[in-house]
Structure formats: structure tokens, C-alpha cells
Amino acid sequence: MTISNSIQITPELVAAHGLKPDEYQRILDLIGREPSFTELGIFSAMWNEHCSYKSSKKWLRTLPTKGPRVIQGPGENAGVVDIDDGDCVVFKMESHNHPSYIEPYQGAATGVGGILRDVFTMGARPIAAMNALRFGAPDHPKTKHLVAGVVAGVGGYGNSFGVPTVGGEVEFDERYNGNILVNAFAAGIARTDGIFYSKAEGVGLPVVYLGAKTGRDGVGGATMASAEFDESIEEKRPTVQVGDPFTEKCLLEACLELMQTGAVIAIQDMGAAGLTCSAVEMGAKGDLGIELNLDLVPVREERMTAYEMMLSESQERMLMVLRPEKEEEAKAIFVKWGLDFAIVGKTTDDLRFRILHQGEEVANLPIKDLGDQAPEYDRPWIKSNGRAPLPAEKVPAPENYGEALLKLVGSPNESSRRWVYEQYDTLIQGNSLQRPGGDAGVVRVETHPTKALAFSSDVTPRYVEADPIEGGKQAVAECWRNITATGAEPLAATDNLNFGNPEKPEIMGQFVGAIQGIGEACKALDFPIVSGNVSLYNETNGVAILPTPTIAGVGLLPDWSKMARIGSAKDGDVLIMIGTDGSHLGSSIYLRDIVGSTDGPAPAVDLAAERRNGDFVRTAIRNGQVTACHDISSGGLAVALAEMVMASGKGAKIKLGECKGQPHAILFGEDQARYVIAVPADLANFVRANAEGATVPFRTLGTVGGNALVIDDLLNVSRDNLTKAHEEWFPTFMA
Amino acid sequence: MKSAVVQLPGLNRDRDMIAALTKISGKAPVTVWQTETEIPDVDLIVIPGGFSYGDYLRCGAIAARMPVMQAIREKAEKGVKVLGVCNGFQILVEAGMLPGALMRNTSLKFVCKEVKLEVVNADTDFTRAYEQGQIIRCPVAHHDGNYFVDDETLKGIQGNGQIVFRYADGTNPNGSLLDIAGVVNQAGNVLGMMPHPENLIEAAHGGSDGRGIFASALDVIAA
Numbered sequence: 001m002t003i004s005n006s007i008q009i010t011p012e013l014v015a016a017h018g019l020k021p022d023e024y025q026r027i028l029d030l031i032g033r034e035p036s037f038t039e040l041g042i043f044s045a046m047w048n049e050h051c052s053y054k055s056s057k058k059w060l061r062t063l064p065t066k067g068p069r070v071i072q073g074p075g076e077n078a079g080v081v082d083i084d085d086g087d088c089v090v091f092k093m094e095s096h097n098h099p100s101y102i103e104p105y106q107g108a109a110t111g112v113g114g115i116l117r118d119v120f121t122m123g124a125r126p127i128a129a130m131n132a133l134r135f136g137a138p139d140h141p142k143t144k145h146l147v148a149g150v151v152a153g154v155g156g157y158g159n160s161f162g163v164p165t166v167g168g169e170v171e172f173d174e175r176y177n178g179n180i181l182v183n184a185f186a187a188g189i190a191r192t193d194g195i196f197y198s199k200a201e202g203v204g205l206p207v208v209y210l211g212a213k214t215g216r217d218g219v220g221g222a223t224m225a226s227a228e229f230d231e232s233i234e235e236k237r238p239t240v241q242v243g244d245p246f247t248e249k250c251l252l253e254a255c256l257e258l259m260q261t262g263a264v265i266a267i268q269d270m271g272a273a274g275l276t277c278s279a280v281e282m283g284a285k286g287d288l289g290i291e292l293n294l295d296l297v298p299v300r301e302e303r304m305t306a307y308e309m310m311l312s313e314s315q316e317r318m319l320m321v322l323r324p325e326k327e328e329e330a331k332a333i334f335v336k337w338g339l340d341f342a343i344v345g346k347t348t349d350d351l352r353f354r355i356l357h358q359g360e361e362v363a364n365l366p367i368k369d370l371g372d373q374a375p376e377y378d379r380p381w382i383k384s385n386g387r388a389p390l391p392a393e394k395v396p397a398p399e400n401y402g403e404a405l406l407k408l409v410g411s412p413n414e415s416s417r418r419w420v421y422e423q424y425d426t427l428i429q430g431n432s433l434q435r436p437g438g439d440a441g442v443v444r445v446e447t448h449p450t451k452a453l454a455f456s457s458d459v460t461p462r463y464v465e466a467d468p469i470e471g472g473k474q475a476v477a478e479c480w481r482n483i484t485a486t487g488a489e490p491l492a493a494t495d496n497l498n499f500g501n502p503e504k505p506e507i508m509g510q511f512v513g514a515i516q517g518i519g520e521a522c523k524a525l526d527f528p529i530v531s532g533n534v535s536l537y538n539e540t541n542g543v544a545i546l547p548t549p550t551i552a553g554v555g556l557l558p559d560w561s562k563m564a565r566i567g568s569a570k571d572g573d574v575l576i577m578i579g580t581d582g583s584h585l586g587s588s589i590y591l592r593d594i595v596g597s598t599d600g601p602a603p604a605v606d607l608a609a610e611r612r613n614g615d616f617v618r619t620a621i622r623n624g625q626v627t628a629c630h631d632i633s634s635g636g637l638a639v640a641l642a643e644m645v646m647a648s649g650k651g652a653k654i655k656l657g658e659c660k661g662q663p664h665a666i667l668f669g670e671d672q673a674r675y676v677i678a679v680p681a682d683l684a685n686f687v688r689a690n691a692e693g694a695t696v697p698f699r700t701l702g703t704v705g706g707n708a709l710v711i712d713d714l715l716n717v718s719r720d721n722l723t724k725a726h727e728e729w730f731p732t733f734m735a
Numbered sequence: 736m737k738s739a740v741v742q743l744p745g746l747n748r749d750r751d752m753i754a755a756l757t758k759i760s761g762k763a764p765v766t767v768w769q770t771e772t773e774i775p776d777v778d779l780i781v782i783p784g785g786f787s788y789g790d791y792l793r794c795g796a797i798a799a800r801m802p803v804m805q806a807i808r809e810k811a812e813k814g815v816k817v818l819g820v821c822n823g824f825q826i827l828v829e830a831g832m833l834p835g836a837l838m839r840n841t842s843l844k845f846v847c848k849e850v851k852l853e854v855v856n857a858d859t860d861f862t863r864a865y866e867q868g869q870i871i872r873c874p875v876a877h878h879d880g881n882y883f884v885d886d887e888t889l890k891g892i893q894g895n896g897q898i899v900f901r902y903a904d905g906t907n908p909n910g911s912l913l914d915i916a917g918v919v920n921q922a923g924n925v926l927g928m929m930p931h932p933e934n935l936i937e938a939a940h941g942g943s944d945g946r947g948i949f950a951s952a953l954d955v956i957a958a
Contacts, residue, residue, distance in 0.1 A: 152844070162747030162748070246744070246786060246791075422846055422848050423846070424845075424847060426847055430934050444939055
């Protein structure tokens with residue numbers, strides 16, 4: 001069934017393309033006539049939310065994106081940050097939420113594939129991956145199927161491609177029942193003089209198609225990603241792309257070889273909206289027109305229309321502008337790796353985007369307007385209602401502290417994720433220094449004797465729901481803390497902002513608030529945002545997800561022999577808490593999972609305290625004064641201590657007698673800017689004196705030893721029982 | 736002692752293997768591409784892990800039928816040592832250079848974790864650096880490591896001491912028959928193993944139990 005390029009454009013056809021009547025009128029005004037069918041498809045792809053960021057651009061511009069180490073901020077395929085010695089780290093995070101709900105294996109797999117391409121298209125071999133996954137309630141009928149499919153898809157693609165997965169998150173909440181989140185992160189290392197950009201340069205130069213052949217998969221995917229779901233969701237299955245990691249591995253090697261030859265003037269991967277988006281962006285950035293002849297595009301289906309070829313989201317493809325005298329050398333590399341290499345067009349000086357097919361011109365559009373003139377909205381928003389304070393005295397204490405702790409460490413959200421990460425190759429490339437299960441993944445920089453990079457992905461959606469500004473700050477702060485807890489210096493971050501329908505003022509208000517908080521925290525912590533992705537319309541039948549602005553950060557360890565882990569405490573070490581006593585139970589997991597309420601404000605984030613406390617901890621680690629370190633987050637001090645006990649296999653005897661305040665708040669309060677460090681006994685006084693000198697609040701907790709976590713006479717839980725509860729939940733759930 | 740690492744489209748632990756051989760022997764190995772029909776003069780040929788040819792048809796099925804495989808077979812017949820790790824093991828089995836078959840893990844899932852291996856035969860060219868019966872740590876990362884061999888062949892390889900490694904202490908990650916993790920050919924110069932010793936050879940890896948295999952094969956000191 002072929003749709004004619006000159007089909008009558010009806011309001012229904014416009015709506016089916018995700019364009020509003022006023023957006024369609026804008027098209028008519030821009031080009032002065034009705035669009036062809038292919039042109040309608042091109043506009044719908046370039047102007048949908050996923051590609052144009054029309055609802056978010058205005059706010060994204062307020063984020064801090066610069067810094068002394070930032071080589072490339074947002075606007076390219078990925079961000080680029082200097083890590084000294086002529087090296088740089090290239091990284092980004094992207095969402096594949098809607099496709100993963102429809103077809104979990106391929107949705108997740110192609111999410112990983114897409115983010116890997118964004119990194120290696122810039123000249124960096126990917127060296128680490130993470131993924132932040134959010135699923136519905138465990139007892140929702142689709143959850144197990146989605147978990148199994150997504151984890152298999154992430155592993156299936158990443159393991160085959162050959163990148164180690166070193167971190168991530170898995171969270172369950174009923175608010176994701178109709179919309180799961182799959183946020184995929186990748187980072188690679190390149191030389192700072194070996195970065196490749198997407199801006200086309202030079203008139204009359206060949207535009208070359210690289211990689212796999214084009215099929216009909218994913219046609220209209222970007223438009224699907226910009227829409228809410230309803231009952232007709234099954235029909236959307238053909239819009240999900242299908243990935244082939246073997247082809248992508250070959251494409252990686254071919255591209256890296258190609259980049260050594262001087263043949264590449266500009267290069268971009270084909271992701272959302274495939275050939276359309278990559279060609280338009282490359283031309284528009286370089287103030288050049290692009291002319292494409294679709295008869296030259298390698299296809300794997302017969303009788304594909306121009307519309308299908310322009311919108312196909314077939315995977316594992318790149319587009320580049322070629323230095324013409326290098327054509328033979330370049331082509332030979334792709335023949336060697338069994339991939340297509342086809343000159344499909346050229347750059348022009350007329351700023352038009354011209355598509356030719358079977359002797360006809362099927363599209364002729366102003367190239368800058370497709371990008372620059374996409375609608376930009378200042379959507380109305382209302383500030384989220386604040387929550388009334390919830391003092392700890394008003395929160396019931398547990399009947400049995402030990403049972404409460406066991407319930408938390410064995411809960412769906414705090415239990416071990418071993419079932420997930422043992423399906424990921426966490427070792428390949430031979431440089432993984434810390435794998436999933438700690439505060440941050442750490443990967444050695446193999447070209448340097450001592451450097452390593454630390455990676456973490458964080459957000460606490462229940463805090464963002466309670467208070468978008470504070471929740472936005474907290475996502476950045478927790479990411480920064482997790483990196484700091486290994487001894488690394490946080491350098492920069494990428495964001496993946498997942499929200500509901502921005503046309504609803506209260507959802508837009510969540511987005512605006514979160515951006516404000518993220519911006520404040522990034523500025524205060526010198527932790528700029530260098531890349532990112534926005535995913536909106538995560539709603540089903542009008543119910544939105546929890547606002548989930550994921551922050552993934554990268555830190556630098558100049559000398560990984562001075563690195564801290566969660567589980568390396570020794571018998572006799574002194575345990576010291578850095579930061580203030582727990583007091584805040586609002587929006588805590590104690591309140592949600594033990595008491596059964598999601599009430600109360602988010603904990604306040606004091607950015608100056610985060611900085612001061614974190615810098616102190618990092619210095620102590622680098623000075624060799626710390627045997628183990630763990631930041632305190634969900635579940636407060638008690639869960640942090642339990643996690644250290646389980647990781648080390650050694651118990652702890654904790655005395656909190658002197659603390660003033662409610663015991664359950666001290667143990668489970670989720671106050672921010674806190675860490676637990678284990679310090680050799682003979683260094684304890686020295687470390688405490690340093691903390692006093694730096695006006696860093698601290699409390700001596702106790703000592704490492706025995707095989708139980710003992711806290712005064714409040715709780716006494718054996719390491720074995722903690723471990724059993726912790727490891728049991730996930731495999732039992734998925735059995 | 737010189738070594739060579741085979742490179743096929745889709746193999747992805749070649750760089751890990753090249754790094755391990757370089758660090759342990761002090762010499763970088765030469766690399767051999769899929770289309771080569773002659774292999775240079777080396778003492779050890781290594782087929783590393785990964786997903787050669789996308790695991791299409793069966794793991795290792797296409798690799799086993801590439802021209803370079805015939806060159807490897809000829810070298811093996813001359814007594815050159817050949818080590819196949821993970822996909823390399825699958826390729827050697829598909830090529831008929833080792834007995835048995837490697838099926839999907841019984842869990843049906845990919846698994847990456849550390850296991851314990853028993854050195855069942857420390858008298859081979861690949862295991863002399865270990866003690867007989869020694870238990871070592873080693874990581875695995877595979878989806879299709881479930882080794883199987885029929886009863887008659889099993890009797891043969893048991894009798895000949897061809898079982899070289901077994902998963903120990905209940906750590907079998909894939910359900911393989913008799914916990915078999917690695918086997919050698921009758922002549923003793925071709926070893927296939929599912930675990931990845933190249934990922935446990937230095938402090939950064941958290942241990943160096945894997946060094947012995949390379950040290951034995953290259954006649955260098957293990958430590």
C-alpha cells in the first residue's frame with residue numbers, strides 16, 4: 001500500500017502526524033503552499049517534541065553548561081569534557097521509554113544502540129554504560145514481563161557490542177504502571193584533538209550513508225515517542241525499531257578506522273527520525289543546504305516510498321560529509337567490515353533541503369526553518385503545591401527496629417539488583433575497577449597509568465513530586481555525592497528529564513521547578529550539564545509518571561590506588577558519620593514502606609553543606625585515611641550501615657546514645673549531605689580533628705566487628721539475615 | 736615466545752586478550768584477520784571471546800567455516816598451541832577441533848559473575864603453572880556455556896585426561912555436564928574454556944589467578 005506524494009492533506013492526516021492545527025498553519029505560512037506527503041512527514045518528525053524540544057527548550061537554556069573542562073556542551077551528539085593529558089570523556093544519556101513499553105526487548109536494545117552511536121560518532125570508543133530503569137508496581141500484571149524484556153534487551157545489545165555496564169538504577173512504583181522509563185547512558189574516551197562534529201562544511205561535497213540497510217522499521221517512531229498512550233497501544237508495535245549489535249560493533253570499528261584517514265568532515269548518527277533528522281541537522285548547523293537522491297539509499301525492502309525512507313528508524317546507520325579525495329580509502333574500510341557505503345547526496349549553498357526520488361522532486365523545504373523555526377512554546381505552568389511540614393514526632397516509630405530494617409533492605413526498591421546486573425557484562429574491556437553494587441561504577445583509563453573515571457546515575461522521583469525544586473537539587477547532589485564517595489572529583493553531568501504531558505500546567509510546573517533546582521545545584525557544585533534528553537508525554541489515560549529528572553555524572557580519579565569502596569572496611573575500623581543527625585522523615589522510604597504514607601516535604605538540600613562535606617570526604621580518601629565510604633540516601637543511616645555490613649561481610653557495633661532526637665528519625669531520616677566513612681582506629685582522632693577544623697559536622701558511630709549490625713539496644717540484626725533479605729526479593733519476584 | 740590473536744567481525748574481547756598477552760609475555764601479539772589464509776610463525780594462537788558473526792546460525796558456526804580456520808587447523812596439526820576462550824571455545828568445537836557442544840545456559844540468561852575453577856589436569860601446556868586440584872577464581876560472561884558431550888565421547892575424554900577445568904564449590908553458572916568448564920584435545924595442544932582468565936590478571940582486576948594459563952602457554956613466569 002503506497003501513499004501518493006501528492007495525497008490530499010486532510011485535518012485527520014495532519015493530526016495523525018502529531019501536528020496541531022496551528023502548527024500546520026505555521027507550515028503553510030512558512031512554505032507558502034500545501035506540503036507534499038513526504039514534506040508533511042519531514043515536518044512531523046522535525047517538529048515533534050522528541051526532536052524539536054519545543055516545550056522544553058526555553059527552560060533548558062537556563063541550565064549551566066559551561067566550565068573550564070567543558071569542550072562541548074549541549075547541541076552536539078554528546079557532551080565532551082577534558083580529563084587532562086590530552087584525553088577527554090564523551091558522554092550522554094537518552095531515553096527510550098515509549099518504545100520499551102510497547103516492545104521491551106527491542107525498545108531497550110535500540111535505546112542502548114542509539115546512545116552508543118551518539119558517543120562513537122564523535123570519535124570516542126565507548127568504555128562504560130549505565131541504565132536507569134523504572135517499572136510499575138511489582139504486582140502490576142505487566143511488570144515482570146517488562147523487567148525480563150528490558151533487562152534482556154539492554155544486556156543483549158550492550159554485551160554483544162562489547163561495552164561494560166557499570167552502574168544504573170532499578171526502581172518500582174505504581175506511577176510507572178502505564179509508562180516505564182528506560183534511560184540509557186554511555187561514555188567513551190577520545191583524544192581532545194580527535195573529536196568529530198556534525199556541522200557540515202564545504203559546498204558541493206558528498207553526503208555519504210554508512211552502515212546497515214534501510215527498512216520500514218520504526219517509521220514514525222519519533223512521533224510515537226511524543227504521544228500519550230491509550231488502549232490502542234498494541235497497534236504501535238511496528239513503530240519500534242529492531243537492533244543488531246553485531247552490525248553496530250562492525251560500524252564502531254569501521255568508523256574509528258575511518259576517522260583515522262582524514263576522510264570525515266562531519267558525521268552524525270541516524271537516530272530518531274533517521275535520515276531526515278541527521279541530514280537536516282548537519283546542513284542547518286553548517287548553514288548549508290542538503291540535496292539527497294533516495295534512489296541511492298541502500299534498502300532492504302522493496303518499493304519503499306520516499307516518505308518511508310526519510311522517516312525510517314532502521315538502526316546502525318550514520319551520515320557523513322566526505323572529503324572527496326578520500327572516497328576510495330573510506331569505502332574500502334566499509335567493504336572490509338561488510339557495511340554499506342553509499343554517496344546519497346551533496347551539500348549545497350542554497351539552504352534548501354531537497355529530496356529526489358525516481359526522477360521527481362518529492363520535497364523542497366527551507367533547511368534552517370526545519371530546525372531553527374520549529375515551534376517553541378512557553379507553556380503555561382503552575383507552581384507545585386508545597387507540602388506541610390511533617391515533624392518526626394508525628395511519625396510512628398517502628399514496633400521493632402530490626403524488623404523494620406530487614407523489611408527495608410528486602411523491599412522491592414532497596415533490595416539487591418544482582419538479578420539484573422549479572423545479566424550484563426560488567427567486565428569486558430578489562431578496565432572495570434568497581435562494578436554495580438557500589439556507589440559509583442569506576443573504569444580505568446587504559447592509556448594512563450593511574451587515571452580512572454567514576455560514573456553514577458541518580459534521582460529520587462518521590463522528592464521531585466513533593467517539591468520539584470528541592471527534588472531537582474537532590475538529584476544532582478546525590479549524583480555528585482556518589483561520585484565523591486569513591487574519591488573522584490565530579491566533573492560534569494548529563495540529564496534525562498522524564499515527565500508527563502507538558503500541556504498540563506501542573507506537569508509543566510514540575511518541569512520548570514526541577515530545572516530550576518538542577519540549575520542551582522549544578523552551579524553551586526561546579527557540575528555543568530553537557531548533554532541530555534527530554535522525554536515528555538509519559539502518561540497513560542491521563543495518569544502521569546512521577547516526575548523523574550535523571551542525572552548521570554562523571555568524575556575523575558587521578559590515582560585509582562587512592563579510591564574508596566563501600567565494602568572494604570576492616571575489623572577494628574572506626575565508623576564516623578559525616579554530616580548532621582537524621583531528623584527528616586517526610587517523603588522517606590521509612591514513611592512509605594513501613595508506615596504506609598507518601599506524605600511530607602522532600603528533605604532540604606543545603607548545597608554549601610554538600611560541597612563542604614563532600615570535599616572533606618574526598619580529601620580524606622585521597623590522603624589514604626579512609627578504608628571504606630558510602631553516602632547516605634534512601635533509608636537513612638540504618639540502611640547505609642546495613643549496606644556497608646553486607647558489602648564487607650563484617651558487622652558493626654554502633655552507639656548513638658548521645659544523639660538528641662527521635663531514634664527512628666536518627667536511623668531512617670533522609671537528611672542530605674551525609675556519608676559514613678570507615679577509618680583505621682589509629683587515624684580516627686586525626687580525621688575528627690580535621691573535620692572540626694573544616695567545620696564539617698560529624699558523629700562517631702562505633703566500630704567495625706562481629707557479624708551483626710548492632711545499634712544500641714534498638715536493633716541487633718545478623719549480617720547473614722540482612723544479606724538473605726537483601727538478595728532474596730528480586731529472584732523470588734522474577735521466578 | 737610469540738602469540739597471535741585472531742580477529743573476526745563481532746569478536747569483542749580481542750583487546751582484553753591482546754592486553755593480557757602483552758602484559759604477561761612482554762610482547763604484543765600479532766593479529767590475524769578473518770580473510771588470512773596464512774598465520775605467521777607463533778607459539779600460541781588465541782581465539783578470543785565475543786559474538787563473532789553475530790552468533791548467527793549458532794555461536795561459532797560461521798567462524799568455524801571461514802578460511803582462517805583452516806590455517807589454524809593446519810598449525811594445530813603441527814603442534815602449535817591454540818587457546819579458544821568463550822566464543823573461541825565455541826568456534827573450536829564447531830570446527831571439530833575439540834569434542835562436544837556448547838548449548839544455551841540452563842537459566843536461559845546471559846551470566847557475568849566470578850566462579851571457582853578446579854584445575855583438573857595440571858599437566859597440560861596451559862596449566863603447568865598451577866597445582867593439580869588447585870582451586871582458582873575466574874570470571875565468566877556468556878549466554879551459551881552449557882557444555883555437553885555424548886556418553887561415549889565422555890568416557891574417552893575422561894580416560895585421556897582431556898577435562899582440564901571444572902566449576903568448583905557449586906559455582907557452575909550454566910548447567911554444563913559434570914561442571915566441565917574447559918577441555919583439551921587428545922594431543923593436548925588445543926584448549927577451549929568458557930571462563931575469561933584474561934579478565935583476572937592484575938591488581939586492577941582484583942586478582943591474578945588467570946595469569947597461569949598464559950604463563951604456562953608462553954613459558955613465562957606466572958607471577
